[in-house]
Amino acid sequence: MIEKVLIANRGEVALRIHRACREMGIKTVAVHSTADADAMHVRLADQSVCIGPPPARQSYLNIPAILTAANITGADAIHPGYGFLSENASFAQIVVEHGITFIGPTAEHIQLMGNKIAAKTAMRKVGIPVVPGTDGPVNSISEAKSEAARIGYPILVKAAAGGGGKGMRVARGPSELEPMLLQAKQEAMAAFGNDAVYLERWLEHPRHIEFQILADTHGKVVQLGERDCSLQRRHQKVLEEAPSPALNAETRTRMGEIVRKAMAKIGYCGAGTLEFLYEDGEFFFIEMNTRLQVEHPVTEMVTGIDIVREMISIASGAPIGIDQARVAPRGHAIECRINAENAFTFKPSPGRITDYHPPGGPGLRIDSAVYSGYTVPPFYDSLIAKLIVHGATRTECLMRLRRALTELVVGGIETNIRLHERIIAERSFLDGAYDIHWLERLLSGQT
Numbered sequence: 001m002i003e004k005v006l007i008a009n010r011g012e013v014a015l016r017i018h019r020a021c022r023e024m025g026i027k028t029v030a031v032h033s034t035a036d037a038d039a040m041h042v043r044l045a046d047q048s049v050c051i052g053p054p055p056a057r058q059s060y061l062n063i064p065a066i067l068t069a070a071n072i073t074g075a076d077a078i079h080p081g082y083g084f085l086s087e088n089a090s091f092a093q094i095v096v097e098h099g100i101t102f103i104g105p106t107a108e109h110i111q112l113m114g115n116k117i118a119a120k121t122a123m124r125k126v127g128i129p130v131v132p133g134t135d136g137p138v139n140s141i142s143e144a145k146s147e148a149a150r151i152g153y154p155i156l157v158k159a160a161a162g163g164g165g166k167g168m169r170v171a172r173g174p175s176e177l178e179p180m181l182l183q184a185k186q187e188a189m190a191a192f193g194n195d196a197v198y199l200e201r202w203l204e205h206p207r208h209i210e211f212q213i214l215a216d217t218h219g220k221v222v223q224l225g226e227r228d229c230s231l232q233r234r235h236q237k238v239l240e241e242a243p244s245p246a247l248n249a250e251t252r253t254r255m256g257e258i259v260r261k262a263m264a265k266i267g268y269c270g271a272g273t274l275e276f277l278y279e280d281g282e283f284f285f286i287e288m289n290t291r292l293q294v295e296h297p298v299t300e301m302v303t304g305i306d307i308v309r310e311m312i313s314i315a316s317g318a319p320i321g322i323d324q325a326r327v328a329p330r331g332h333a334i335e336c337r338i339n340a341e342n343a344f345t346f347k348p349s350p351g352r353i354t355d356y357h358p359p360g361g362p363g364l365r366i367d368s369a370v371y372s373g374y375t376v377p378p379f380y381d382s383l384i385a386k387l388i389v390h391g392a393t394r395t396e397c398l399m400r401l402r403r404a405l406t407e408l409v410v411g412g413i414e415t416n417i418r419l420h421e422r423i424i425a426e427r428s429f430l431d432g433a434y435d436i437h438w439l440e441r442l443l444s445g446q447t
């Protein structure tokens with residue numbers, strides 16, 4: 001049994017994990033940088049430990065400080081949330097070596113999926129369709145040229161260690177390949193300390209559709225259906241929904257089964273998400289995230305399953321009590337990521353929130369760690385709240401979302417609320433007819 005969880009994160013996700021723990025009767029330990037001393041996750045936790053100065057490297061990424069905090073507070077488990085150390089295999093390993101439960105998959109699976117080339121190979125072996133591309137890293141310009149000719153242009157150069165949309169470049173034709181390869185390598189080296197890149201066919205109008213899975217230590221795997229995360233800017237998700245307006249029931253079930261079998265074959269354990277691009281009726285795996293995702297609430301809203309609670313219970317060795325046959329999406333959910341940034345220039349807007357009024361009413365959920373008088377520090381992610389809306393149908397969900405966005409007040413800083421209002425007023429969004437490039441076309445006035 002897990003009795004005390006150290007939450008190695010901040011912001012809304014730290015609060016989300018705290019809430020699951022509270023409901024399970026588990027004590028919580030918050031860790032924080034000096035910039036977050038007044039943060040909500042610190043105020044609500046049973047105990048808190050300051051682990052360093054504002055820069056994440058010295059606090060939220062500081063493994064010795066986090067382990068020391070676990071030690072002095074007697075925490076018997078650590079939940080990493082998303083971002084920061086959540087996909088750091090050596091962190092997972094070190095935690096376990098210290099006799100602390102890591103609420104997540106094994107270090108081996110984190111490592112495997114952290115390398116996109118290895119992940120693609122492993123997934124292909126267990127029957128998952130992958131984007132056509134090179135089987136391994138490209139080691140020279142001449143190799144890249146001949147491989148690109150075989151795959152066909154446009155070509156996407158991708159970093160093996162990539163994440164957060166970094167280390168990706170599109171080459172429209174052979175003359176662009178060399179400069180794009182060099183740029184991707186440089187960016188990957190700077191961001192991940194690893195400049196291995198590979199090539200993939202660039203899909204022109206795909207949707208981003210991902211499947212949520214849960215797997216326990218007893219070999220049981222359940223899949224909780226898909227989320228559509230095609231609303232993106234610079235490869236970053238802006239709004240997510242479930243179910244996807246692009247899938248029919250037959251395709252949903254078929255893909256869910258492929259994913260479930262594949263996860264059982266590799267012996268995965270914990271929560272995870274398999275990301276796919278979906279184009280012209282075909283699915284292509286791009287990567288797997290071995291952690292809780294920002295957009296997990298849309299799945300929780302349509303399935304009624306508490307994913308964080310399941311993660312904790314799986315980590316404590318309990319079997320999943322959910323029967324696959326009874327998992328079915330009910331109604332429709334949409335999540336808007338509310339960021340502290342200008343709605344149209346996207347310039348970050350940290351600072352003091354003078355007024356904060358979250359919307360209420362039927363079908364609503366707000367995951368946020370801000371309050372009136374809170375100062376958004378400039379050091380971290382700009383996400384300040386997630387507005388998640390549920391309706392019996394997509395139409396009802398959209399009606400509620402429109403209403404909720406007009407109620408939401410965040411004063412004193414700039415936010416992207418207006419951007420969400422603009423998106424959901426668009427005909428093609430209402431029709432569910434959008435791909436991963438749609439938002440950028442809208443923003444550049446091409447739609």
Ligand code: ADP
Pocket residue numbers: 131156162163164165166200201202203204206208232235275277286287436
């Ligand atoms: P990251 O780990 O950096 O988020 P992903 O592999 O998940 O990288 O890709 C992020 C986004 O980039 C995808 O959601 C999609 O919008 C775009 N993308 C990735 N691979 C391709 C591809 N082969 N063709 C077109 N777009 C792609």
